[in-house]
Amino acid sequence: MKRTGWIVLALVLVLFPLSFDDPYYEQLGSLVLLAAISASAWNLIGGYAGQVSVGNAIFFGAGAYMPLLFYKLWMVSPLFGFPAGIAVSIVIAVIIGIPTFRLSGHYFSMATIAVAELIRIVVSNWDFLGASIGLTGPAVARDWSDLIFRSSTPYYYMFLAVLVLLLFITYRIERSRFGYYLRAIRSGERAARSLGVPVSRCKLYIFMLSATFTSLAGSLYVAKFGFVDPASGFGTLISVNMVIIAAFGGAGRLLGPLLGAVILIPLQSEANSFFGGGGTGLTYIIYGAIIMLIARYEPGGLLEMWDRFRERRASRRNKALEQAQAASTAQNSSAG
Numbered sequence: 001m002k003r004t005g006w007i008v009l010a011l012v013l014v015l016f017p018l019s020f021d022d023p024y025y026e027q028l029g030s031l032v033l034l035a036a037i038s039a040s041a042w043n044l045i046g047g048y049a050g051q052v053s054v055g056n057a058i059f060f061g062a063g064a065y066m067p068l069l070f071y072k073l074w075m076v077s078p079l080f081g082f083p084a085g086i087a088v089s090i091v092i093a094v095i096i097g098i099p100t101f102r103l104s105g106h107y108f109s110m111a112t113i114a115v116a117e118l119i120r121i122v123v124s125n126w127d128f129l130g131a132s133i134g135l136t137g138p139a140v141a142r143d144w145s146d147l148i149f150r151s152s153t154p155y156y157y158m159f160l161a162v163l164v165l166l167l168f169i170t171y172r173i174e175r176s177r178f179g180y181y182l183r184a185i186r187s188g189e190r191a192a193r194s195l196g197v198p199v200s201r202c203k204l205y206i207f208m209l210s211a212t213f214t215s216l217a218g219s220l221y222v223a224k225f226g227f228v229d230p231a232s233g234f235g236t237l238i239s240v241n242m243v244i245i246a247a248f249g250g251a252g253r254l255l256g257p258l259l260g261a262v263i264l265i266p267l268q269s270e271a272n273s274f275f276g277g278g279g280t281g282l283t284y285i286i287y288g289a290i291i292m293l294i295a296r297y298e299p300g301g302l303l304e305m306w307d308r309f310r311e312r313r314a315s316r317r318n319k320a321l322e323q324a325q326a327a328s329t330a331q332n333s334s335a336g
Contacts, residue, residue, distance in 0.1 A: 033159035039257035041213035047251035050186030055112030061233035063218030089215035134229025250303030
């Protein structure tokens with residue numbers, strides 16, 4: 001994207017909550033950014049490295065539970081649990097990654113789903129973590145560190161800051177040797193190994209980085225909503241949302257998850273508002289249809305579709321210019 005496009009995108013993101021007086025749009029904007037963070041974190045392992053994890057809800061849940069667990073045990077600000085959630089997620093990523101990265105393709109995906117579901121069941125029956133009821137944070141703000149605000153605007157800018165940091169790191173990875181290693185792994189692990197790429201180490205490192213930001217997304221979620229239970233923290237649909245949002249916008253592309261979130265989160269919100277309690281089920285029916293359409297017609301997502309459209313338009317333009325030049329040459333020849 002050209003510099004002008006980056007400037008326009010930055011202005012839109014910064015000015016969005018200031019352009020509306022309606023709290024609904026402030027809330028919607030913060031949800032879009034939160035979804036973009038989690039999907040961009042998944043994009044590191046699933047998009048760039050080609051390892052389709054459907055268990056990133058493990059890290060989201062760890063990041064969501066640790067801040068509220070700190071509050072439950074020691075009555076400290078949930079903010080102090082953010083680093084603990086990241087640390088726990090990294091440890092879990094190492095424990096899961098070392099054995100499961102020996103698998104590939106759908107076997108790896110199935111393994112991550114199984115581990116995530118196992119952890120959800122354990123948490124659902126563990127009284128220390130609130131069992132099926134979950135955990136809650138402070139009801140009212142004691143000081144600024146509780147991160148309790150009446151408006152969604154402060155949360156919006158918090159989420160935006162984290163998203164910018166994540167996109168900056170992803171941008172640097174794209175243009176580094178590590179990024180080339182990841183693309184080689186996505187293209188084919190055997191070929192990458194034959195070229196001297198440390199496949200296992202690279203996959204583990206990017207998995208740990210993905211776990212870090214997914215955990216941070218979970219912590220930001222409970223900072224805003226002040227509550228988490230096994231379904232909202234470790235549910236399979238949490239992982240599915242990340243995959244669909246990233247794939248719809250463009251997996252393996254820097255702005256793909258953000259584009260997917262901008263389109264799908266308002267769609268989900270409108271469906272829930274219009275159909276009430278049944279909207280959630282309708283949303284996932286729509287998501288299922290989107291998965292089938294993407295897999296069948298455009299695996300690269302909307303950004304790749306846009307690139308192909310631009311290439312075709314440029315090809316038609318060049319062909320028209322060549323025909324015009326040929327016609328002009330022919331006229332000049334006949335006139336001479």
